[in-house]
Amino acid sequence: xxxxxxxxxxxxxxxxxxxxxxxxxxxxxxxxxxxxxxxxxxxxxxxxxxxxxxxxxxxxxxxxxxxxxxxxxxxxxxxxxxxxxxxxxxxxxxxxxxxxxxxxxxxxxxxxxxxxxxxxxxxxxxxxxxxxxxxxxxxxxxxxxxxxxxxxxxxxxxxxxxxxxxxxxxxxxxxxxxxxxxxxxxxxxxxxxxxxxxxxxxxxxxxxxxxxxxxxxxxxxxxxxxxxxxxxxxxxxxxxxxxxxxxxxxxxxxxxxxxxxxxxxxxxxxxxxxxxxxxxxxxxxxxxxxxxxxxxxxxxxxxxxxxxxxxxxxxxxxxxxxxxxxxxxxxxxxxxxxxxxxxxxxxxxxxxxxxxxxxxxxxxxxxxxxxxxxxx
Amino acid sequence: xxxxxxxxxxxxxxxxxxxxxxxxxxxxxxxxxxxxxxxxxxxxxxxxxxxxxxxxxxxxxxxxxxxxxxxxxxxxxxxxxxxxxxxxxxxxxxxxxxxxxxxxxxxxxxxxxxxxxxxxxxxxxxxxxxxxxxxxxxxxxxxxxxxxxxxxxxxxxxxxxxxxxxxxxxxxxxxxxxxxxxxxxxxxxxxxxxxxxxxxxxxxxxxxxxxxxxxxxxxxxxxxxxxxxxxxxxxxxxxxxxxxxxxxxxxxx
Numbered sequence: 001x002x003x004x005x006x007x008x009x010x011x012x013x014x015x016x017x018x019x020x021x022x023x024x025x026x027x028x029x030x031x032x033x034x035x036x037x038x039x040x041x042x043x044x045x046x047x048x049x050x051x052x053x054x055x056x057x058x059x060x061x062x063x064x065x066x067x068x069x070x071x072x073x074x075x076x077x078x079x080x081x082x083x084x085x086x087x088x089x090x091x092x093x094x095x096x097x098x099x100x101x102x103x104x105x106x107x108x109x110x111x112x113x114x115x116x117x118x119x120x121x122x123x124x125x126x127x128x129x130x131x132x133x134x135x136x137x138x139x140x141x142x143x144x145x146x147x148x149x150x151x152x153x154x155x156x157x158x159x160x161x162x163x164x165x166x167x168x169x170x171x172x173x174x175x176x177x178x179x180x181x182x183x184x185x186x187x188x189x190x191x192x193x194x195x196x197x198x199x200x201x202x203x204x205x206x207x208x209x210x211x212x213x214x215x216x217x218x219x220x221x222x223x224x225x226x227x228x229x230x231x232x233x234x235x236x237x238x239x240x241x242x243x244x245x246x247x248x249x250x251x252x253x254x255x256x257x258x259x260x261x262x263x264x265x266x267x268x269x270x271x272x273x274x275x276x277x278x279x280x281x282x283x284x285x286x287x288x289x290x291x292x293x294x295x296x297x298x299x300x301x302x303x304x305x306x307x308x309x310x311x312x313x314x315x316x317x318x319x320x321x322x323x324x325x326x327x328x329x330x331x332x333x334x335x336x337x338x339x340x341x342x343x344x345x346x347x348x349x350x351x352x353x354x355x356x357x358x359x360x361x362x363x364x365x366x367x368x369x370x371x372x373x374x375x376x
Numbered sequence: 377x378x379x380x381x382x383x384x385x386x387x388x389x390x391x392x393x394x395x396x397x398x399x400x401x402x403x404x405x406x407x408x409x410x411x412x413x414x415x416x417x418x419x420x421x422x423x424x425x426x427x428x429x430x431x432x433x434x435x436x437x438x439x440x441x442x443x444x445x446x447x448x449x450x451x452x453x454x455x456x457x458x459x460x461x462x463x464x465x466x467x468x469x470x471x472x473x474x475x476x477x478x479x480x481x482x483x484x485x486x487x488x489x490x491x492x493x494x495x496x497x498x499x500x501x502x503x504x505x506x507x508x509x510x511x512x513x514x515x516x517x518x519x520x521x522x523x524x525x526x527x528x529x530x531x532x533x534x535x536x537x538x539x540x541x542x543x544x545x546x547x548x549x550x551x552x553x554x555x556x557x558x559x560x561x562x563x564x565x566x567x568x569x570x571x572x573x574x575x576x577x578x579x580x581x582x583x584x585x586x587x588x589x590x591x592x593x594x595x596x597x598x599x600x601x602x603x604x605x606x607x608x609x610x611x612x613x614x615x616x617x618x619x620x621x622x623x624x625x626x627x628x629x
Contacts, residue, residue, distance in 0.1 A: 322434060326433055327470065330456075330465055330467075331489070332456055332459035332489040333485055341473070344476070347475070
């Protein structure tokens with residue numbers, strides 16, 4: 001048995017260790033600040049492995065509009081330097097890169113839908129790179145289904161003055177495990193709206209980081225999750241404001257039901273000394289539908305300059321509002337239906353961020369079906 | 377023709393610690409279709425407790441007595457069953473329901489009350505007319521239920537529901553509170569339209585006599601310390617207007 005010296009946590013988020021080499025990261029023991037809520041055993045090989053050899057989920061898509069291409073390439077210069085072990089493991093093991101490119105000034109009318117379908121097998125690594133050219137305006141949907149044990153990185157570069165709506169849906173089979181890092185690099189006067197949906201899988205842990213490369217960048221991170229009995233969904237963000245006059249908004253909402261349903265939200269926003277004129281707000285709300293479910297919610301703001309437009313955070317976790325139920329039931333609406341209305345209403349603002357009606361409806365229906373399962 | 381019968385109703389409020397605090401000390405009241413009753417009393421006399429316990433709010437526990445609607449035991453019913461049986465409560469502080477539009481809410485409620493979805497052909501028109509009658513902007517239908525509504529808008533929305541859902545018995549809890557004179561007039565006109573149908577029994581709960589200048593009650597009940605202490609016709613309201621509740625409250629002490 002070896003005893004390891006306790007590694008002092010970095011005093012600021014900007015000092016976190018970054019490396020492409022998995023060996024540079026200490027082995028995970030679950031006591032690390034970044035991993036303390038994650039049931040490591042359920043991450044399977046992703047915890048201890050130094051290389052992953054399984055087959056990454058298969059990339060599928062229909063006809064692509066003009067100006068949009070999807071192809072498999074060997075190499076792309078990274079915009080993410082991993083800052084946790086699993087992310088570095090994914091980098092080192094990924095066999096290639098799925099490169100999704102949107103040409104400068106392209107404005108496809110229809111959303112581009114790409115599916116990643118897990119076919120099971122050994123633990124795998126994946127890498128996706130999204131490159132949105134300057135002045136392009138596009139909606140990208142990434143649907144993740146099937147079964148897998150996956151560590152993957154998604155790097156997204158939003159060119160100057162481009163506008164990207166990026167919807168990712170993790171609706172894996174019940175036995176799937178995923179640890180994912182999504183990195184958004186926002187150009188000058190560019191705008192990214194990221195909607196991250198987690199519904200299916202045994203354990204899904206998604207870390208989203210944001211950086212800006214020019215003034216006027218705007219990032220909105222929206223999250224929607226619904227954890228059933230036994231599911232662990234974890235969402236962490238690091239929004240790094242190092243450039244003046246940029247904006248960020250983080251809004252995550254989750255519902256939980258059933259024994260040992262667990263969700264984690266940790267929102268870190270860092271405003272560096274140079275980032276004057278920053279405007280940021282982060283909020284997490286959780287709705288606990290039954291006994292036995294646990295929601296962790298931790299907002300963190302680190303501010304190195306006072307010259308900002310605004311910075312705030314909020315977190316609220318609660319049970320069903322009895323007064324809302326009473327009001328609806330007093331109008332004759334049966335309890336089950338009243339609960340559905342309240343939950344759908346709770347998620348409505350987030351669903352409305354998804355500019356694809358078919359997907360919006362499907363997710364709304366999936367949420368209602370979840371409620372029907374337990375009769376909650 | 378419907379009858380709401382309240383007999384010797386005793387109700388306690390459940391305190392957070394689990395204790396029960398008695399509020400209603402034996403209330404007797406009979407309301408029939410087409411009748412308008414005013415329940416008047418000082419603050420804290422238990423008027424709202426009467427309203428909410430009849431509607432079935434979980435905060436209250438019935439410790440004695442009966443409430444029947446056309447002979448059916450209301451107290452055995454869940455909140456939604458009471459509403460479907462024909463009871464309606466216009467609330468003093470209507471609750472916000474984020475993410476649920478007024479149009480969706482009303483259609484869901486109407487479907488539940490009638491037992492079938494309203495005809496698509498006529499529903500939109502009915503809704504528009506109901507909103508016009510209460511001078512509500514059509515854009516209201518797309519707003520979230522009670523979210524960001526002014527006090528007056530909330531009350532108009534309550535009365536619009538009263539008109540759309542057509543209950544057998546309606547309890548209006550302090551509908552006049554917080555209304556300016558124009559809003560009070562609009563809301564009162566809505567209540568009077570319901571009254572004129574003769575199909576609904578109305579129970580107006582109020583502290584002030586102001587609303588009774590617009591909605592003339594057939595019967596007035598003075599409510600003090602959890603029970604009715606005096607009953608009469610509209611003249612009793614005028615007497616209260618002049619004298620206030622001091623006489624009753626004083627007599628109690």
